[in-house]
Amino acid sequence: MRIAIIVPHIFMHKDIIKDVIFAPGTLAIDLVKGLADKGHEVVFFSPDYPIDNKNVANINANLSFFEEELKLRGYGYIELLNKHPLTFITLARQVQSELVSKAYKMAEDNKLDILHFFTNEEEIALAFAKLSTKPVVFTHHEPFNFLTKYRSQFELYKDLNWISISNSQQKTSTKEMNYVGNVYNGIPQNMYEPNLKNDQKYFTYIGRIIEAKGVHLAIQACIKAGVELRIAGKHYENLGKDKYWEEKIKPYIDAKRIKYMGYLNTKKTKQELLSNSIALIMPSIWEEPFGMVAIESLACGTPVIGLNSGAIPEIVRQNINGVLVEKDANEENIVNGIVKAIKNVENIDRKECRKIFEENFTLQHMVKGYEDIYIGLVK
Numbered sequence: 001m002r003i004a005i006i007v008p009h010i011f012m013h014k015d016i017i018k019d020v021i022f023a024p025g026t027l028a029i030d031l032v033k034g035l036a037d038k039g040h041e042v043v044f045f046s047p048d049y050p051i052d053n054k055n056v057a058n059i060n061a062n063l064s065f066f067e068e069e070l071k072l073r074g075y076g077y078i079e080l081l082n083k084h085p086l087t088f089i090t091l092a093r094q095v096q097s098e099l100v101s102k103a104y105k106m107a108e109d110n111k112l113d114i115l116h117f118f119t120n121e122e123e124i125a126l127a128f129a130k131l132s133t134k135p136v137v138f139t140h141h142e143p144f145n146f147l148t149k150y151r152s153q154f155e156l157y158k159d160l161n162w163i164s165i166s167n168s169q170q171k172t173s174t175k176e177m178n179y180v181g182n183v184y185n186g187i188p189q190n191m192y193e194p195n196l197k198n199d200q201k202y203f204t205y206i207g208r209i210i211e212a213k214g215v216h217l218a219i220q221a222c223i224k225a226g227v228e229l230r231i232a233g234k235h236y237e238n239l240g241k242d243k244y245w246e247e248k249i250k251p252y253i254d255a256k257r258i259k260y261m262g263y264l265n266t267k268k269t270k271q272e273l274l275s276n277s278i279a280l281i282m283p284s285i286w287e288e289p290f291g292m293v294a295i296e297s298l299a300c301g302t303p304v305i306g307l308n309s310g311a312i313p314e315i316v317r318q319n320i321n322g323v324l325v326e327k328d329a330n331e332e333n334i335v336n337g338i339v340k341a342i343k344n345v346e347n348i349d350r351k352e353c354r355k356i357f358e359e360n361f362t363l364q365h366m367v368k369g370y371e372d373i374y375i376g377l378v379k
Contacts, residue, residue, distance in 0.1 A: 001374060004043045004115040005032050008099040008122050010092040012046040016077050021208060023292050024118045024141040027185055032056060034367035045099045059102055061095045100125045107134040113378045126157040135377040137161040143287045144173035163373060166311035169289040181373040185290050186366030194301030194354040195275035202228035204277040206293045209235040209245055214283030216248040217331060219258055221338035232261040232273060275300040279345045282306035291315060298357035301350035305341045321353040
């Protein structure tokens, strides 16, 4: 099958993705490689992230105008985004438009059998999908009701072909959304090695340090339970009006009970932190559409403590590979729930955590899930 995977977000640039958290990009790269390894002819459309595989053709964007702007200002990509976001977004949308038009043109030239768009903030491809004579599918990587922009755009295109990443994500869209399947995210089975010993000493939080992720709840719970918490991820101090790091996180970091480990950008550092953790704490107070760090934790044999909202209950099985805590409008109740979970989580079998990962959340499962949908649409 001739499959196009299109990720037009500018973060899909080899010089940008290494410094940002962009799960859709990593998932797309793994999907492309997985499909190619199964013998499919894959065309990967991205701003500038070529994949070296004999079954993969890379289509990249013309970035000369972007590079000229950076040269003129003396900036890098991320510096331009932070200092002049409107300029950055304008240039990024030009990149998006170019890649989307190239993909549709290639399909109309009968060089593709199906197009699969990974969307995050990009909506240009939606408006032209019905003009394509080849099947087009979309995977969105946020809750459909997360932003006003999402709510207004996706409602207009509910009859296109959508693939959700969790059953919970489907609940965030209109009931009339045309879902052609649900495919859980996955990571390579051998990406992390499980630590099945019971010699762990601390708890861990990994992810963006923003209020929606509930990091402050994990801190308060670990202080109350008298256990160590190690926090890893990007914070946004001095960026816009975000005072979350300064007011709710930084004052509690003492390098003893609460430790900040910085941003982990390598598999090795994440493996070490997760595999030596008693449990990962995921106190997200928003509707997580999936939660990649949860399956990374399970791959390491490390159980997960999470709130029973969003897609977390689709990953965590109560008292089998983790502990679910009741989400509550009263944050004190959540903190107390996490404290209780901290006391119970050591009874979880780490072998069972790894087993559930292998049976549900590997790259092989994800590739087969998408492949089956493609086959059903290409007739």
